Amino acid sequence: MESRAQYFKPAAREALHNPDLQQALANVQAGFVGKRKFVVDRFPDFEGLRERGRRIKDHTLANLDVYLEQFEAQVHAAGGHVHWAGTQDEAQKIVTDICRQADARIVTKGKTMAGEEVELNEALEAAGVETVETDLGEYIIQLAHEPPSHIIAPAIHKTRQQISDLFNEHHHRGTLKDKLREVPELVDEARGILRQKFLSADVGITGANCLVAETGSLFLVTNEGNGDLTHSLPRVHVAIAGIEKLVPTLEDAATQLRLLARSATGQDMTAYTTMVTGPRRAPDTDGPEEFHIVLLDNGRTRMLEGRFREMLRCIRCGACMNHCPVYSAIGGHAYGWVYPGPMGSVLTPLIVGLDRTRDLPNACTLNGRCQSVCPVKIPLPDLLRDLREEQYQHNLTPRTTRWGLAVWAWFARRPRLYNALARAGIGAMGRIGRRKGRFRHLPLAGGWTAGRDFPAPQRTTFQAAWRQQRGANR
Amino acid sequence: MVLHSLRAGCTPFKGRTRRRPATNDTNPGEHPMPDAASATTRPTVALFATCLVDLFRPSVGFASAQLLEQAGYRVEVPEAQTCCGQPAYNSGDNAHAAAIARQVIEAFRGYDYVVVPSGSCGGTIAAHYPDLLRHEPQWRQAAEELAERTWELTRFLVEVAELELPGVDHPGVTTYHDSCSGLRELGIRSQPRRLLGQVRGLELREMDDTDVCCGFGGTFCVKYPEISERLVSDKVANIEASGADMVLAGDLGCLFNIAGRLKRLDKPVRAYHVAEVLAGTAQRDAAIGEGEA
Structure with missing residues (x-):
């Protein structure tokens, strides 16, 4: 999606005065924060686990070239294809070409933030491919034609009433007299619709929660099982992931998954954890015939070289936004791009550009709660301050502020x-x-x-x- | 790599040496008067009042000095202090921030301790000056040396001075707001509570989300006033729900924000810096944002 981060202030103002959004956001603090605290407190040494997670990521990033080549070789050995996408355009072309070669009419999609980053849905629709999001939250916002407002709970900004109205409008053309009210009713209805799509899809596209260099595998975690149906039912599976998702070994992947579920949803483990290695092999009874992995750069190697490398540790758990008072007040859409909250306020300027994202590094009190819960100890307040320094050096700080300070x-x-x-x-x-x-x-x-x-x-x-x-x- | 270790861990204070007053010759109830003999034996604390205390609430500076003297230290207030430079630092203006940091380093050279009645300013000096001056090795070394000697007030009183409060009364129900920088950069949480536990008649009742930002954030509160107002409104609601009639904190920035919102909403809850209650001067001085009787 096109970044709208330059409209942060009016968007934030609107969000503060949107009663539906405020009602929906009240659940974020109550749900995520309490659940995370519960599982973290009962884990014997969560601090030790965080430190291990940090070290794994730092080591991988310091040797990223080596591990990427190892990963590529292992994917080839398992019979898969590796594609290198430097930019958004390249990623779009790679994926639409695969779909074209597969003669795809319907594509099912698991949740992928890298896919959101490169506007994959828009590219596929433009290529004439019907694209269906299968994560319930993503499905809801696809119906609403809205971007995600949270990286693990994309429809967190929607109330149950709004979702009920959306389903009535799209599934029943507004004819439903007894609107769906309860969560199980809503889930059942979405499941019925999506089941048909799973069975008729030609290509399944997923993200990856981590990539394992030693085996060429990827891990998918979901709570709905939609990731498994998306990758295993269609003839072709395409996964897209940022190059920073790599870890050296399966042992390292286990560490990361333990951190991820606890930090993200306050679970010891997600309901579904799937490891995918290449396409279907001789004795397998199911799985795709083709497996493709698209490794996305899109500004990441530039981050690797400079002072913002630590941001590449991010495992996309969303704990920083769940604990951010500013995010809790205004929700994710005000941040204007796919990544909201503290991690988005660092990433968006680095990917989209400093000049169109001037508010993001500044709309933060530097209270540090995000850093204290980050599973890989990213010093988010320091990175935001570093971005402010870059703004100052590039004359992007308002003149009144500069004069006032001087x-x-x-x-x-x-x-x-x-x-x-x-x-x-x-x-x-x-x-x-x-x-x-x-x-x-x-x-x-x-x-x-x-x-x-x-x-x-x-x-x-x-x-x-x-x-x-x-x-x-x- | 020190930069990274500083960033990664928030414990740059471990292993500090303590230098408690050599002689315990002062009656803790009295203000010890300076004289030549004791000046040589008692360690000297330089008080960094902070710009907010200097400008808007001198009573916090006096309360801090009184507490330090009760603990047996000699207190000086170096004249060349203005501000720690945080407004520039947090705005990305590192050149001005570094210039002010060098001035602070010079002004506070040679004292046994530097004590700051603010986790925010204390954090800037102790946790950020070395990083800010990382490109100037000599200054960086001086910054690290200053960081070693710099303490937030309540932490100093508990961990270095081991102060036992002489009979202070302050009856009433109090709640405590954990200022973010103090909490997360300097590990200030138990220390003020421990000291408040020695105040007679004071009942500490914790509010929900004591550790969530009040929305001050330095220049944030005027750059994004609507978001800031929402955050401070949440804080005020939690303070009210606790049933406390007084809110305390260790940072005047947060307190001005909280008191400003309390007063705008005509709430009766009074706001004081924790030092004012510990020193027993809160009974005498009008609360933050309240008129003189």
Whole structure:
């Protein structure tokens, strides 16, 4: 999808005043945060596991070329095809070409954020292929023609009522008198529709939760089983994954999966965990005839070289957004692209470009809760601050901010002058506000006083009072 | 690689050496007066008041100094302090931030300890200066040396000074907001609670989400006022739901944000810096955002 991150502020404002969205978001904090805490607390040494996860990712990224070549060789040995996609256009062309060669009319899709990143659905529809999302959340937003608002719960912004209305409109042309209300009813209805699609699909497209270099395998985790039906029923299976999804060994993959389920959904393990190695072989009773893996770069090797390498550790669990107070307030769509929340605020500028994403690194209080729950210890606040520095260096910081900082810094570096001016200014401000104790309005502070009073200062500055009380030398 | 170890772990303080006052010759109830003899034996703490305390709430500076003196330290307030540079640092203006960091390093050279009544400013000095000055080896070394000596107030009082509060009363129900930088960069959580446990009549009642950001975030609160207002509204709702009549925290930024929202909504809950209650001065001074009687 085209990034709309430049409209962050109006989109965030709209989100704050959208009652349906606010109702839906209330569940995020309550559900994900509590469940994660429960399973993490009962795990013997989750900190140790995080550290192991971090080390595995750092080691892999430091030797990515070696492991990618090993992975490619192992996929070939298992009878699969490896495709290297440098850009969005290349990824789209590779996948649509495979579908064309397979004479595909219907494609089923498991959830893939890499696929969202390169606008795979749009490319397939343009090539005349019917594309059906099979993850329930993805299916819902496909009906609604909306992008995902969360990387593991793409329809988290939708209320049950809205989903019921969508199903009525698309499945029954609005004729349903007794609308579906309960979750099992909604799930059953979607299952009935999707079952037909699974059985008639020519190509199945999935993502990959991790790639294993030593075996050429990929892992898919779902809670609905749609990943298995998508990869095993059609004649052709295409998986698409960012190159950072690689780990060296099966043992490493196990570590990552243990971190992933706990951090993402607060499960010890997802309902379905599938390991895929190549296409169907001689003794197999099922599975696709062809297996393709598309390895996506799309800016990742550039990140590998620079100061943002740590972001490539990301295993796409969504814990950072679940614990982000800003995400919890405005939801995912305001961030304007496929990756929202803290990880998106780092990734989007790096992939889409700094100039069209100016708000993302700044719309964060740097409170650090995201880093404290990240299963691979990505220092998200530091990376966001680094992006702010890049913005500053590229003259993307607003001129008023730059001037304000320069003037303030000029005074801050002249303590005598600063202290004298502070004493005079604070004295005046204190005289005006002391009786009431606060200001309802202050010049140049409209951002503060729109929703808050500004507490009035006490009589003078600390420096002045201290020196008056204790004498000049203390 | 130090950069990465700093980023990865939030425990740059382990293994610090403690230098407690050599003589325990002061009556903890009195303010020890400086004299030549004790000045040589008592370690000196330089108080970094922070710009917010300096400008808007000197009572926090005095309360901090009083507590440090009660613990037997000599307190000085270096005149060349203004701000820690965080506004520039968090805005990506590293050149100005580094210039101010160098000034702070110079101003606080030679003191046994630097104590800051703020986890946010303390975190900037202790957790970020070395990274900020990473391209200047000598300054970086000086920054690391300063980081070793720099402590957030409540952590210093508990872990270095091992202060036993002399009979302080503050009856009422209190709740405590964990400021993000202090909590996650400096590990401040148990220390203020432990000190508050020594205040007579004070009942600490935890609110929900004590560790969730109040929405201040430095310049964030004026750059994204609507999001910030929503966050502070959630915080105020949690404070109210706790049933407390007073909210405390260790950072004036958060407190101004919270008190500003409380007052805008005409809530009776009073806000103070934790040092003011520990020093017993909260009974005397008007709460943040409240008028003088």
